[in-house]
Amino acid sequence: GLSARDIEICVWAWELLLEGDENKIELVTAKATENSSRTYFSEINNLVYLGADVKPGQAIDANSRMSVLACLAHELAHAQRFKLGFQRPFELPDMLIDEAETSLHASFMSVLSLKDREDLIEDARDRLIQWLSQSRREQL
Numbered sequence: 266g267l268s269a270r271d272i273e274i275c276v277w278a279w280e281l282l283l284e285g286d287e288n289k290i291e292l293v294t295a296k297a298t299e300n301s302s303r304t305y306f307s308e309i310n311n312l313v314y315l316g317a318d319v320k321p322g323q324a325i326d327a328n329s330r331m332s333v334l335a336c337l338a339h340e341l342a343h344a345q346r347f348k349l350g351f352q353r354p355f356e357l358p359d360m361l362i363d364e365a366e367t368s369l370h371a372s373f374m375s376v377l378s379l380k381d382r383e384d385l386i387e388d389a390r391d392r393l394i395q396w397l398s399q400s401r402r403e404q405l
Contacts, residue, residue, distance in 0.1 A: 266298040266317045275315055278334045281376050282341050290344045292337075304336060306343035308353070313340045327387035335371070335381040339388075342371035358399035365392040 267275070272294050279292040294315045296302045302316035319336045322329035331339070346367060347353070354360045365388075371377075372385040 266300050266302060267315070267319070268298075271320065272297050272315065275319055275333055275337065278337050279313075279341075282334070282338055282374065284376070288345075288348060290341065304340060306340045306347070308347050311344065311347070313337070313344060327384045327391055331384050331388065332378075332381055334377060335384050338371040338374045338377060338381070339368055339385065341374075342367045346370060358396045358403070361392045361396035361399070365389040365396070368392070 275297070276292060276294065283289055290306075291312050292315055293312050297315040297317065297319075300317060302314075302318070304314065304316040304319045306313050319333050321331060321333075324330075343353070351363070351366075353363045368385040368389040372382045372389075377385070
């Protein structure tokens with residue numbers, strides 16, 4: 266799980282992302298100290314939940330490399346897309362397209378570094394490749 270200091274950094278990053286956004290989405294930190302907790306946007310509650318997976322992981326794929334700021338930008342993009350009326354699919358393979366579009370949406374947030382933008386764009390690419398692979402298998 267995240268330490269109190271980690272959570273503090275995440276809250277600061279969240280506030281940075283929300284600067285100038287009149288639709289303040291709340292970041293819920295209640296379960297962030299739990300191991301294996303997940304970071305996600307809940308359409309039901311219109312809240313983003315902070316989890317231990319917000320920090321970069323050990324793998325080399327773009328999703329695992331994402332910084333805290335990039336990860337939170339991705340979740341904020343889910344909230345923004347929901348407000349715009351996007352209907353998220355929650356089943357594979359189509360949820361991969363939504364995740365790719367969300368990463369692309371997040372990559373345009375002006376507070377992100379070039380590295381964060383690149384990781385989000387690579388994450389989108391990886392998810393689209395996964396979608397192509399899975400949809401082809403379903404066609405066979």
